[in-house]
Amino acid sequence: MGEERNFIPPLLACIAFPPLEKRANPRLMVKVRFAPSPTGYLHVGNARAALVNFLFARHEGGQFLLRLDDTDTERGRPEYEQGIYDDLRWLGIEWDEEAKQSSRAARYQEVAEQLKASGRLYPCFENEDELAAKRAALIRRKLPPVYDRAALSMTAEQRAAAEANGKTPYWRFKLSDDSANWNDLVLGGRSIKLTTVSDPVLIRADGTPLYTFTSVVDDADMGITHIIRGEDHVSNTAVQIDLFKAITRKVLPRFAHLPLISGGDGEKLSKRIGSISLKSLRKDGIEPAALCAYLARLGTSKDAAPLPLAELIAQFSLNDFSRSPPRFDASQLLGLNRKLLHHLPYEAVQARLPEGAAPAFWDAVRGNLDMLTEARRWWEVVHGEIITPELPPEALPVIKAASETIPAEMTPENWKGWAAAITAVTGAKGKALYQPLRLALTGEEHGPEMAPLLALMGQERAAKRLAACVAASAHPG
Ligand SMILES: Nc1ncnc2c1ncn2[C@@H]1O[C@H](COP(=O)(O)OP(=O)(O)OP(=O)(O)O)[C@@H](O)[C@H]1O
16 A cells, blocks of 8 residues: 555646645544445546545545445446546545455454344344335325334244244344434534434345445444535435444544536436546546546535645635535536646646657647647647648638748747748738648648747748648649
8 A cells, every 4th residue: 555655646746745644633633534336437426525535634634544335246346446546546636544345344243243232233034025015005104114123023933933934134223213413514404313214224134234334334443533425325324323323432423415416417427337437537638637626616616726636625625515416517627627738837748748749849739738638639730740731722822922931940930020921922911821821831720829830840841731732722632
């Protein structure tokens, strides 16, 4: 883990975090966790949960734990696990500690035995059909479909008889008769009467523990002080608070439930169906810093701004989050990506530019990129080949005059004088002058400023392109 913790993506290498021990006040140590299941590649909703936990931890000088909920052996896969590490590192999210639920089976077993001994975990034998029939009967009587605890009143003989008949019990947690109250740091005050909730199943008939249980045991054991997660977990919270009190005397963690992000069309995101994954955004050329800046402010009262991670940490507050669910807006993310690229120094992108690209190239093109991958196209324009365009007859005099007046050396300063010389020969100005020239020299209608591009392209290449354009336009097809 040592090496992994020190990994800082090149883009963020300029931002130094003080070592944890210098920031932390052990008495008030905040500790949060991001607990994804490796059942698919992280999507933007998961990334937001991870980022908000990370920003909160760093803002408070606390610790950030990455905990893999890897008990779903059917859907979990090693490549998804690797994907989680890769995606978080790509975003610049470092974790201080790592845990895996798959290695904690003995501990879950131990806590389950304690709950059984105290009578809070009881065996049940009803199958799905029997439970569905009970629920339907309650609904017909207009009563809430809460489990009737029939299994709790079984005698030892009845249990033994059920097991002798080949039934294996699964285990429910006996909820208390109280209310679970919490002051949600995003949603506000919440109170849920536990008598309106069914006793949750914590252990399946095959002995494997369920998320509701493992998550509480881990949060208690690992000293989590704040549980920041998506609103999809809010229905678990009342039960988990009761369970937490049953297994430990520790202080309850605080809760913050963030409204879920929906897709561009309002659809629900899911790892399992591969919604807007970080992997695909990375492949599309989105900068991790742009995604962080976008997600840090999504669903908050603040406007998105292309801020570096250190600034997002400094300005972070859970109070900024609104209670309404935000939508993922790809065009806003792209806008931030663009703004961010414009300000990135050469050193931050050098490794991802085409081989041989120097600072002058980056300075010439960066103002014109939506994504860094587009730099390759401009590299071709200045150092490679373009498709020679065919121009309409009225544009030909400009190109011919350009060929005749081309300066012996192509420097950024020569561009204005050259354009004036073409005007003097043809009378063409403004769009009538610049449009055909740009097309003939770059093959593109729009792009970065011509002066630095031409200097990079060089006199010889420019002259060849003008000649080829004259030939192609004079003999179209
Ligand atoms: N659309 C979403 N918006 C914001 N947070 C989300 C969204 N979906 C999941 N999360 C949060 O991401 C974290 C990781 O959750 P989890 O691994 O269960 O993801 P998931 O996408 O719901 O997975 P799956 O599709 O496999 O059920 C949790 O805190 C969860 O609340």
